[in-house]
Amino acid sequence: MFLTPHTVAGVAIGAVGSDPVLAIPAALFSHFVLDLVPHWDEIEPGRLAERYQRLSPRSFRIILLDALLGLSFALLFVYWAMPDYGVGVRILASAVAANLPDLFYIPLAFFGKRWGWAMWVVELQDKIQARSRAPILFGLSTQLFAIVVGLLIARQEILVQLPQAWRIL
Numbered sequence: 597m598f599l600t601p602h603t604v605a606g607v608a609i610g611a612v613g614s615d616p617v618l619a620i621p622a623a624l625f626s627h628f629v630l631d632l633v634p635h636w637d638e639i640e641p642g643r644l645a646e647r648y649q650r651l652s653p654r655s656f657r658i659i660l661l662d663a664l665l666g667l668s669f670a671l672l673f674v675y676w677a678m679p680d681y682g683v684g685v686r687i688l689a690s691a692v693a694a695n696l697p698d699l700f701y702i703p704l705a706f707f708g709k710r711w712g713w714a715m716w717v718v719e720l721q722d723k724i725q726a727r728s729r730a731p732i733l734f735g736l737s738t739q740l741f742a743i744v745v746g747l748l749i750a751r752q753e754i755l756v757q758l759p760q761a762w763r764i765l
């Protein structure tokens with residue numbers, strides 16, 4: 597699954613969860629749950645473990661664009677959460693936690709390194725995603741659905757919290 601649905605799920609969990617001790621692990625767990633949902637992912641970083649090669653320039657551009665889109669969503673909600681810094685930090689930390697398992701691909705995909713602890717996570721994710729491959733139209737629509745639902749939940753939660761935050765000022 598692309599990074600943006602994971603980021604938006606982390607943002608939604610961070611916005612809804614009032615306790616960071618629960619929200620951040622829940623966001624991390626959401627990554628594996630979303631990877632179980634049938635989706636399409638042309639890049640398929642899990643196959644890098646089989647092929648012993650780095651990402652192609654095209655795949656790198658897709659990942660970069662996807663990462664920038666996810667980061668934009670996260671920063672937008674952090675901005676909306678201000679002046680409540682606690683909520684902003686919780687949203688950002690949850691967004692990072694939701695993407696953490698994909699960060700273990702970095703040594704393999706960008707540097708061709710096969711570190712044991714990183715490869716363990718890569719292989720685990722490959723096993724999870726092996727059963728969740730879908731055709732392009734269905735697979736992209738499930739990711740789009742995850743993004744829209746996550747944004748709506750996060751937006752509603754932030755809007756509910758805003759009047760309370762403004763009363764403090």
